[in-house]
Amino acid sequence: MTLERKVAKVFNLTDENWLKHSNPWSVWTRYSVLPIIIFAFWSRLWIGWWCVIPGLISLLWMFFNPIFFKKPKSTKNWASKTVMGERVYLNRDQVSIPKIHNSPIYKILNTISSTGMLLSIWATVNYSIWGAILGVALAYLGKSWYLDRMVWLFEDMKNNNKAYKSWDY
Template identity: 80%
Template sequence: MTLERKVAKAFNLTHENWMKHSNPWSVWTRYSVLPLIVFAFWSRIWIGWWCLIPGLLSLLWMFFNPVFFNPPRSTKNWASKSVMGERVFLNRDNIPIPEIHDKPIHKILNLVSSSGMALSIWATVEYSIWGACFGIALAYLGKSWYLDRMVWLYEDMKNKNEEYKSWNY
């Protein structure tokens, strides 16, 4: 089982939930998660332990965002294709992907994104606004580039499998 499949399982991404997550509103509002978490826990300087309430709400938003929205009217947009590409990528152990897409760049981009998240967490603990801003920017640069690679993968794979074809509407 791929790491991506384990993550999808943790978020309960069934076919129906993947379709909900492919709604552009889900993809774009998911970009709010890291700044909300950073701000929520940073607020401990103003509201003390009460910061756990917005912190918990931020974490719940991270967990429920992928299933909060309805399936999109169309998947012919960048955001939806990025989610469909993630589905294709996590299924690569069942349906092989082209060699051009089976490169370590995905791991590198996830490492960049993870490094940005780690920096953001450190900056939240240390109250470093520049560290938080740089960490969030780094996390989203890596994630956005990764998602763009997923769009490319989906475009290459969408007509090579009946299941993948059915996601394109």
């Protein structure tokens, strides 16, 4: 079982919920999570321990966002294809992907994104605005580039698999 499949189980990404997550609103609003978490915990200066409430709300938003929106009317857009590509990638242990997509770039991009998240956490603890800005920028640069690679993977795979083709409507 791939790590991505384990993560998908945590987020309850069933077939139906993958389709909901492919709604562009789901994809684009997930970009709000990290800045909201940072702001929520940064607000401990102003509201003390009450900052836990917006922090928990933002974490709940991260968890429920993939299933909050309705199935999109069409998946013929970049945002939807990122989700479909992620689904193809997590399924690589059952359906082989082309060699060009078996490169270490996915790990590199996830490392960049994770480094940005860690820097953001450090910046939040230490009240470093520039650290937070750089951390969010790195996290989103790595994640966005990774998602773009997922679109490429989906485009390469959709015509080779009946199930994948059905996601493209």
